[in-house]
Amino acid sequence: MPTTRPLSPHLGIYRWRINMLQSTLHRLTGMYLCLGALLVTWALIAAATSEAAWSVFAGFWNGRGGEILLFLWMWSLWFHLCNGIQHLVRDAGRGYGPPLRDRAYSPSYWPMGWLIIAVSLALTVLVWVLLALRIAGGGA
Amino acid sequence: MSIYPGQEDLRTPIKVARGLGSSKTGVRHWWVQRGTAIALVPLSIWFLFLLGGMLHAANYAAVMASIAQPVHAIFLIVFTVFTFWHGALGLQVIIEDYVHTRWLEVTLEIALRFGAMLGALACVMAIVALWLAGAAHY
Numbered sequence: 001m002p003t004t005r006p007l008s009p010h011l012g013i014y015r016w017r018i019n020m021l022q023s024t025l026h027r028l029t030g031m032y033l034c035l036g037a038l039l040v041t042w043a044l045i046a047a048a049t050s051e052a053a054w055s056v057f058a059g060f061w062n063g064r065g066g067e068i069l070l071f072l073w074m075w076s077l078w079f080h081l082c083n084g085i086q087h088l089v090r091d092a093g094r095g096y097g098p099p100l101r102d103r104a105y106s107p108s109y110w111p112m113g114w115l116i117i118a119v120s121l122a123l124t125v126l127v128w129v130l131l132a133l134r135i136a137g138g139g140a
Numbered sequence: 141m142s143i144y145p146g147q148e149d150l151r152t153p154i155k156v157a158r159g160l161g162s163s164k165t166g167v168r169h170w171w172v173q174r175g176t177a178i179a180l181v182p183l184s185i186w187f188l189f190l191l192g193g194m195l196h197a198a199n200y201a202a203v204m205a206s207i208a209q210p211v212h213a214i215f216l217i218v219f220t221v222f223t224f225w226h227g228a229l230g231l232q233v234i235i236e237d238y239v240h241t242r243w244l245e246v247t248l249e250i251a252l253r254f255g256a257m258l259g260a261l262a263c264v265m266a267i268v269a270l271w272l273a274g275a276a277h278y
Binding site: 055 | 184220223224234262267
């Protein structure tokens with residue numbers, strides 16, 4: 001039976017800001033990375049079981065679908081990592097508080113969220129290209 | 141005695157509740173979430189390098205040889221255990237925030253703990269098995 005106690009006002013009453021996207025993405029990427037942890041577990045168990053079991057796992061990843069999941073995982077990792085560092089900095093009490101949210105007083109406060117998204121995307125593409133070059137160059 | 145029927149002492153119910161304080165485990169949750177987060181920053185970057193090395197030569201023998209290196213095996217154990225720990229703490233908060241049906245919330249919280257423990261244990265056992273098998277062969 002659902003609880004009957006009143007809940008605080010939710011998303012609808014607030015003006016949209018980048019930190020809402022950061023918060024939502026942090027949770028979504030966190031959940032996706034948990035799924036990734038299960039896939040890493042599958043990989044390790046498969047490798048420890050037999051070469052045939054590993055081939056089943058490798059077959060799953062070699063397809064286009066596996067590549068898309070891996071790319072999303074890599075971006076999730078970078079976004080969660082970069083945004084997590086901002087969380088840690090603010091947890092330490094730095095760069096946080098009502099005056100900083102004032103654009104006139106601290107112009108970098110809000111764009112920082114966009115910067116985190118941009119940096120996470122750039123790092124994802126960078127790692128992806130490096131991986132592609134390595135695989136192509138290694139000839140394996 | 142009291143203005144509240146059935147109440148024996150002079151304290152109001154809210155005063156009694158406040159005296160009990162919190163459940164006293166929230167601070168630990170907060171610290172472990174941050175501690176594992178800090179550890180996972182370098183560990184995740186290291187994991188990408190390991191993954192890069194594996195994708196470079198994505199065949200069975202290369203993967204076995206890679207994990208058979210003690211440094212890789214140990215870092216991989218720490219990485220997977222911290223990942224499951226950090227992930228479980230995060231998912232716990234998500235469940236607490238969005239699942240308002242009490243029986244479902246408790247069921248999911250218990251399933252989450254079992255799942256995280258099982259996942260972490262499975263990873264550790266697989267890595268140790270690969271480490272020992274690799275040490276014998278490579």
